[in-house]
Amino acid sequence: MHIPDGFISPQTYIPATAISAVLLARAYKKIDLDVEKVPFIAGVSALSFVMMLIVIPFPGGTTMHLSGVAIISLLFGPWVSFSAISLVLLIQALIFGEGGITSYPVNILAIAFVGSFSAHYAYKILLRFSQNIALFFAGWASIFFSSALVALVLGIQPIIASVGETPLYFPFGLSVTIPSVVIPHIFLGIVEGLVTLSGVKFLKKQFKSVFDA
Amino acid sequence: MIECKNISYSYQDFQLNEIKVLEDISFQIEKNEKVLLLGINGSGKSTLLKLLNGLIYPKKGEYLFEKNLVNKSYLKKNSKTFRKNVSLQMQDPSAMLFNPTVYDEIAFGLKHFGFDNIEDRVHHYAKTFSIESILNSATTALSGGQKQKVLLASLLCIEPEVLLLDEPTAHLDPPTTGWLVEFLESLDITAIVSTHNISLGRELAQRAIVIGANHKIVFDGAIDALLEDMPTLIKAQLVHQHKHAHDKVEHKHYHLHSWN
Amino acid sequence: MHDRTWFILYIFTVVALGFIHKEWVMLLSIIITLALASKARWKILLKVFIVIGLFNFTISLSYIAYSFFVPVDIFALLLINLRAFAITLLTFTVLHRINLHKVFEFSPLLSILYGFTYAQIYLLKNMLYDYYDGLKSRGATLKSSIKKKNLQPLLTSLFTTMLDKSSQQSMGLRSRGLIDD
Numbered sequence: 109m110h111i112p113d114g115f116i117s118p119q120t121y122i123p124a125t126a127i128s129a130v131l132l133a134r135a136y137k138k139i140d141l142d143v144e145k146v147p148f149i150a151g152v153s154a155l156s157f158v159m160m161l162i163v164i165p166f167p168g169g170t171t172m173h174l175s176g177v178a179i180i181s182l183l184f185g186p187w188v189s190f191s192a193i194s195l196v197l198l199i200q201a202l203i204f205g206e207g208g209i210t211s212y213p214v215n216i217l218a219i220a221f222v223g224s225f226s227a228h229y230a231y232k233i234l235l236r237f238s239q240n241i242a243l244f245f246a247g248w249a250s251i252f253f254s255s256a257l258v259a260l261v262l263g264i265q266p267i268i269a270s271v272g273e274t275p276l277y278f279p280f281g282l283s284v285t286i287p288s289v290v291i292p293h294i295f296l297g298i299v300e301g302l303v304t305l306s307g308v309k310f311l312k313k314q315f316k317s318v319f320d321a
Numbered sequence: 322m323i324e325c326k327n328i329s330y331s332y333q334d335f336q337l338n339e340i341k342v343l344e345d346i347s348f349q350i351e352k353n354e355k356v357l358l359l360g361i362n363g364s365g366k367s368t369l370l371k372l373l374n375g376l377i378y379p380k381k382g383e384y385l386f387e388k389n390l391v392n393k394s395y396l397k398k399n400s401k402t403f404r405k406n407v408s409l410q411m412q413d414p415s416a417m418l419f420n421p422t423v424y425d426e427i428a429f430g431l432k433h434f435g436f437d438n439i440e441d442r443v444h445h446y447a448k449t450f451s452i453e454s455i456l457n458s459a460t461t462a463l464s465g466g467q468k469q470k471v472l473l474a475s476l477l478c479i480e481p482e483v484l485l486l487d488e489p490t491a492h493l494d495p496p497t498t499g500w501l502v503e504f505l506e507s508l509d510i511t512a513i514v515s516t517h518n519i520s521l522g523r524e525l526a527q528r529a530i531v532i533g534a535n536h537k538i539v540f541d542g543a544i545d546a547l548l549e550d551m552p553t554l555i556k557a558q559l560v561h562q563h564k565h566a567h568d569k570v571e572h573k574h575y576h577l578h579s580w581n
Numbered sequence: 582m583h584d585r586t587w588f589i590l591y592i593f594t595v596v597a598l599g600f601i602h603k604e605w606v607m608l609l610s611i612i613i614t615l616a617l618a619s620k621a622r623w624k625i626l627l628k629v630f631i632v633i634g635l636f637n638f639t640i641s642l643s644y645i646a647y648s649f650f651v652p653v654d655i656f657a658l659l660l661i662n663l664r665a666f667a668i669t670l671l672t673f674t675v676l677h678r679i680n681l682h683k684v685f686e687f688s689p690l691l692s693i694l695y696g697f698t699y700a701q702i703y704l705l706k707n708m709l710y711d712y713y714d715g716l717k718s719r720g721a722t723l724k725s726s727i728k729k730k731n732l733q734p735l736l737t738s739l740f741t742t743m744l745d746k747s748s749q750q751s752m753g754l755r756s757r758g759l760i761d762d
Binding site: 112113114115117118121141142143144146147148149150151152153154155157158159161162195199201202203205206208209210271273274275276277278279280284303306307310311314315318 | 595599637644666667668698706708737751760
């Protein structure tokens with residue numbers, strides 16, 4: 109779901125950079141980041157990085173990559189999750205070439221911020237019904253809302269940055285991006301929701317001393 | 322210089338079970354003494370070295386460094402002196418490397434503890450450890466053995482009084498191991514070296530402290546005496562047996578030599 | 582030139598390439614970048630194709646298909662693809678030449694964060710691939726075998742390793758005097 113370089117206009121990524129800078133500064137304060145906490149953030153980042161490499165089998169023989177954003181957010185809190193995943197996306201963009209540098213601010217807003225916080229709030233709101241439902245929808249929401257923002261940002265490119273009818277960046281409008289990006293993610297979200305449900309429950313039991321404190 | 326009085330240590334694992342690591346550990350180490358810390362994996366060697374480095378504190382008992390009780394309040398006041406004088410090389414060198422290049426890594430301690438002639442000192446230690454050719458490399462790109470050498474250079478360049486080495490030969494090939502043993506021997510320094518490779522012993526140190534599988538000291542004395550004390554070696558699981566032949570007669574008995 | 586100067590220059594170039602809508606500028610940038618890449622250019626070029634190939638190919642093909650139904654300017658694709666290529670090529674070339682860790686050196690916090698994150702990613706990534714290799718060597722396939730049952734021990738070892746390594750790193754920082762007791 110990472111957007112590569114060349115598809116997002118400066119008209120989009122410059123304001124997106126400003127917004128993500130403000131949010132990251134806020135995260136820095138919220139976490140109260142100092143040298144002592146650095147190894148922990150480094151660890152959570154590495155964990156998210158590796159979770160994104162885990163392959164989940166899909167009915168019908170295909171596979172998908174886990175996102176893990178919801179698991180990280182529910183276990184470590186949305187601000188830690190947002191910071192760690194932003195760091196992961198930077199390293200992915202610069203070193204592994206996954207996701208571009210100009211699309212980096214949009215990617216962190218969609219995947220790291222919206223992903224972490226939609227999981228966090230979905231869990232909080234639905235917890236009154238049942239923990240299982242809350243965990244499942246936290247996972248689902250982290251995928252669904254991220255993809256919705258990606259579809260929105262891609263889809264407005266032809267509207268805000270074209271010369272006449274000729275697109276300069278991503279060429280398709282909202283009528284194409286919303287169905288083609290969002291609809292598959294409704295289903296991918298189900299798998300993510302199931303993995304989040306079993307993963308969080310299992311890890312909380314395994315690591316009582318870390319997550320019950 | 323170093324004194325441990327009846328130290329015990331335990332911790333809670335992730336499932337909240339209490340895990341015993343060290344029990345009733347007492348010993349004294351004099352200035353410039355070199356001691357080999359022996360024991361099987363999981364006996365508590367690494368934990369003891371962390372205790373001596375003031376990274377964790379005993380649950381019971383006392384640790385005295387130059388007659389000072391080392392605890393939170395002592396370290397709060399004397400952090401800089403203590404950290405300069407007592408250096409630990411942890412089992413995993415990459416947990417202690419955090420600078421962009423090898424040069425920066427060695428220079429870090431020198432700058433931090435206020436040394437002069439930093440460039441000369443970095444080059445001197447790089448030469449000693451034969452890592453001059455990688456001074457501009459990123460530390461993350463190095464092999465295990467190179468990381469180990471970079472870390473040792475970074476620790477020794479600040480001229481500590483006490484050097485705590487946790488399995489220093491774990492990442493080294495046989496020739497480098499030989500070189501390191503000789504190098505450590507030549508240093509006028511208090512050193513405590515943990516290993517389960519007893520064959521390193523004699524060249525490196527005269528004294529051995531052995532921690533048994535029960536997390537208590539089972540031997541403290543001259544290495545030569547230890548080597549002749551087969552019951553203790555067997556008890557501490559520092560020897561192994563396997564079938565082999567002498568003069569075509571196949572048999573089994575306990576061995577001292579290491580596997581590598 | 583210092584690594585940080587290179588990096589700032591790189592960011593400026595990337596932003597500039599986003600604002601200029603001339604195919605020849607993209608081509609010029611690609612040629613200069615390839616010259617800068619010197620010996621590594623074929624390796625980098627291959628990496629660029631692998632990384633942006635699928636996404637750009639899908640978008641381009643869909644756009645061509647789309648053009649049969651809706652009258653659109655098909656040549657827009659040339660600029661879009663050249664720009665994506667130019668920026669990605671520049672990223673890989675610059676990152677090949679500089680030590681990214683040096684860029685963060687102005688802040689000890691960021692520098693350590695980068696160093697430790699990289700070290701942990703490396704460690705956990707190797708663990709994951711070893712785990713996959715282990716499955717393969719024991720006769721299981723990727724697609725059939727990563728079930729809940731297999732995922733649980735994998736998650737446990739990843740979390741245990743990460744928590745252990747983080748606490749080792751904290752002690753490492755204290756031991757070397759970076760964190761005052």
